[in-house]
Amino acid sequence: KPFPIRLQGPVIHGFGRGSKELGIPTANIPASGLSTHSDLESGVYFGFVGLSLAPSKDTPSSSTLVYPAVLSIGYNPFYKNSMRSVEIHVLHDFSYDFYGAALNLLMLGFIRPEYDYTSLEALVDDIKTDCDVARRSLQRESYQKYKHEPWLMDFE
Numbered sequence: 001k002p003f004p005i006r007l008q009g010p011v012i013h014g015f016g017r018g019s020k021e022l023g024i025p026t027a028n029i030p031a032s033g034l035s036t037h038s039d040l041e042s043g044v045y046f047g048f049v050g051l052s053l054a055p056s057k058d059t060p061s062s063s064t065l066v067y068p069a070v071l072s073i074g075y076n077p078f079y080k081n082s083m084r085s086v087e088i089h090v091l092h093d094f095s096y097d098f099y100g101a102a103l104n105l106l107m108l109g110f111i112r113p114e115y116d117y118t119s120l121e122a123l124v125d126d127i128k129t130d131c132d133v134a135r136r137s138l139q140r141e142s143y144q145k146y147k148h149e150p151w152l153m154d155f156e
């Protein structure tokens, strides 16, 4: 098993194709970190993210926080993309955007491969299920221990 797999990078702008409007915003990070994992299968994964947030009106001092997350790595066949992307939906309700934040991603498990969807509804349904799977898996003691891994809060 290749897990855990570590990826890091700043939160960048994605394709702006309305993930947020669907209620499932995805924080994108550069796919460059995948170069050392070229054999990594495209699909949906779960893990923990460490976020380093700059001070804002919501978080008056800078803060680092660890959250469970579900993410997709792939070409997103539904949107016929040609490049791989890393898109992370953090399982937490934020009342603000965090573009530019430093993000450490500790990938812990594979959920499913990517499918080609004929309807947006089917896609969203599956993502909701992915979130449940991720949440439940990460609650297990064997995964909870990774939440305290120092690397998650180690920002350069």
Ligand code: ADP
Binding pocket: 011, 012, 013, 014, 015, 016, 017, 018, 019, 020, 021, 024, 025, 026, 027, 028, 088, 089, 090, 091, 092, 093, 094, 096, 097, 098, 099
């Ligand atoms: P983009 O195409 O720019 O990635 P999205 O619609 O996917 O746009 O929204 C992603 C942005 O939403 C993230 O970069 C982040 O700043 C913000 N955001 C707010 N809540 C979350 C969350 N729970 N998970 C991921 N990103 C979130």
Ligand code: MG
Binding pocket: 014, 015, 016, 019, 025, 026, 027, 028, 087
């Ligand atoms: Mg996105």
